[in-house]
Amino acid sequence: MFNHLVLAALSLITTYLFIQLRYKRLQQFAHLPQLPPSLVWGHMIVYDEFSKRGKKDRHPDLVFDSINKALGSPPVMLVDMRPVSKPAAVITSHDLAEQVAKSSELFPRSLPKNPCIIDLVHLIGPNSIISAEGIDDYTPEFLSYTADQLRSFFPVGHDTTSILMGWILYELSRNPHALKAVRAELDEICGTDPDPAVVRAKLYEGGEDLIRRMTYISAVIKETIRLHPPASTARYSKPGTGFTVRTANGEEHCLDGCIIYNCHTIIHRGRSVYGDTADDFIPERWLGDTDTSDVGDSLEKRQSVNANRNFPAIAWRPFERGPRNCIGQELANLEARIRVAFIIRKHNFVKIGLGEIKRNDNAQPALGDNGSYRVKEEPYPVSIRRRFPRWIKLTTPEDVTSENTKPVHGMKMKVKVASAS
Numbered sequence: 001m002f003n004h005l006v007l008a009a010l011s012l013i014t015t016y017l018f019i020q021l022r023y024k025r026l027q028q029f030a031h032l033p034q035l036p037p038s039l040v041w042g043h044m045i046v047y048d049e050f051s052k053r054g055k056k057d058r059h060p061d062l063v064f065d066s067i068n069k070a071l072g073s074p075p076v077m078l079v080d081m082r083p084v085s086k087p088a089a090v091i092t093s094h095d096l097a098e099q100v101a102k103s104s105e106l107f108p109r110s111l112p113k114n115p116c117i118i119d120l121v122h123l124i125g126p127n128s129i130i131s132a133e134g135i136d137d138y139t140p141e142f143l144s145y146t147a148d149q150l151r152s153f154f155p156v157g158h159d160t161t162s163i164l165m166g167w168i169l170y171e172l173s174r175n176p177h178a179l180k181a182v183r184a185e186l187d188e189i190c191g192t193d194p195d196p197a198v199v200r201a202k203l204y205e206g207g208e209d210l211i212r213r214m215t216y217i218s219a220v221i222k223e224t225i226r227l228h229p230p231a232s233t234a235r236y237s238k239p240g241t242g243f244t245v246r247t248a249n250g251e252e253h254c255l256d257g258c259i260i261y262n263c264h265t266i267i268h269r270g271r272s273v274y275g276d277t278a279d280d281f282i283p284e285r286w287l288g289d290t291d292t293s294d295v296g297d298s299l300e301k302r303q304s305v306n307a308n309r310n311f312p313a314i315a316w317r318p319f320e321r322g323p324r325n326c327i328g329q330e331l332a333n334l335e336a337r338i339r340v341a342f343i344i345r346k347h348n349f350v351k352i353g354l355g356e357i358k359r360n361d362n363a364q365p366a367l368g369d370n371g372s373y374r375v376k377e378e379p380y381p382v383s384i385r386r387r388f389p390r391w392i393k394l395t396t397p398e399d400v401t402s403e404n405t406k407p408v409h410g411m412k413m414k415v416k417v418a419s420a421s
């Protein structure tokens with residue numbers, strides 16, 4: 001009798017688990033475009049297959065890109081890696097990304113951050129601007145938590161900006177026309193002496209005005225960060241909240257219960273916006289539209305698709321947009337301009353390892369049709385996420401920024417002192 005009862009209970013539990021599993025894997029997010037899920041493994045096996053088709057260590061964004069293309073480039077797609085992580089809605093269109101980041105009636109301060117940020121709370125503090133939700137006033141209490149904010153700035157401020165600088169030097173090293181134009185602009189703005197001490201004195205003297213005149217350099221920064229976006233945003237809408245995005249053809253997708261990931265790597269190379277040259281480095285595409293940050297813009301300007309701009313403002317979002325956009329974007333842009341001004345005329349940067357320039361029979365760099373030097377093998381972004389169980393405490397600043405798209409092998413370059421320009 002007892003055995004029968006145990007058997008009956010076991011079969012009930014098994015049936016319950018099976019129904020739950022079938023619902024979660026095959027029905028819960030069936031409305032979202034996705035690769036065929038396995039009942040047991042979700043997308044884990046198929047994700048693994050896609051990740052093995054390229055460089056093993058490449059950033060997940062590049063795997064998402066292959067999956068997205070295989071699905072016919074839908075604007076949102078589901079990647080279900082449960083139980084390793086929450087199901088993710090990967091956003092690949094700027095229109096949908098904007099709906100995620102902007103303020104709405106449902107979320108006046110925009111969609112809350114992905115709760116995984118909790119893993120970092122002991123590093124950055126419970127009141128960090130990165131993890132805190134719903135701070136209404138700069139009250140004395142809030143100000144007294146300044147230490148948390150400073151601790152947050154160290155990791156998110158240095159890693160992103162150094163990734164940007166690395167890619168700027170790489171792109172300038174393989175795009176001779178852009179390097180020439182940057183040097184010419186600096187000659188005009190700072191004088192022809194490239195000595196950093198002279199440049200510093202000029203910048204001190206001319207301040208903001210000189211920085212504002214760096215239009216070509218701004219275009220270089222804007223184009224570099226488009227092709228190599230260092231960071232992104234991941235949000236979360238609790239089940240039952242009713243957060244819905246609407247695609248261009250009017251389909252509505254409820255994304256409750258998913259981590260919602262605006263995938264800049266895909267969005268920034270969208271053919272519908274950037275055309276056939278989406279993968280090419282063309283700073284000139286930004287001339288006349290070289291704003292590199294949203295700070296100071298009116299809300300209307302930030303949220304509009306401004307007809308005077310070359311491209312829709314929402315299709316270039318390296319610092320994200322909306323109420324939770326990057327607080328350090330102005331600083332990062334300023335830093336990038338000043339660093340370029342200091343080093344780019346005094347030094348020549350030559351990539352070694354991945355990204356090394358191809359040479360023709362005369363040992364001269366081989367120029368491609370798009371005006372860039374051909375490289376032996378393209379460098380690509382990686383993430384350094386530690387694959388440890390969640391109960392192991394993360395301890396280093398790198399852990400806070402581990403998902404950032406870092407250049408593979410660092411950005412190894414030979415640096416030569418340039419002859420007088």
Ligand code: HEM
Binds near residue numbers: 131324
């Ligand atoms: C090239 C450099 C940088 C890039 C590409 C970048 C990008 C981003 C992105 C994509 C976000 C996410 C916004 C969101 O979740 O919607 C973010 C947030 C943030 N960034 Fe940056 N960032 C850069 C530099 C900096 C610097 C220099 C600082 C500070 C000194 C900084 C401080 C922050 C902070 C505190 C947040 C959190 C804002 C919030 O959650 O409300 N960032 N950044």
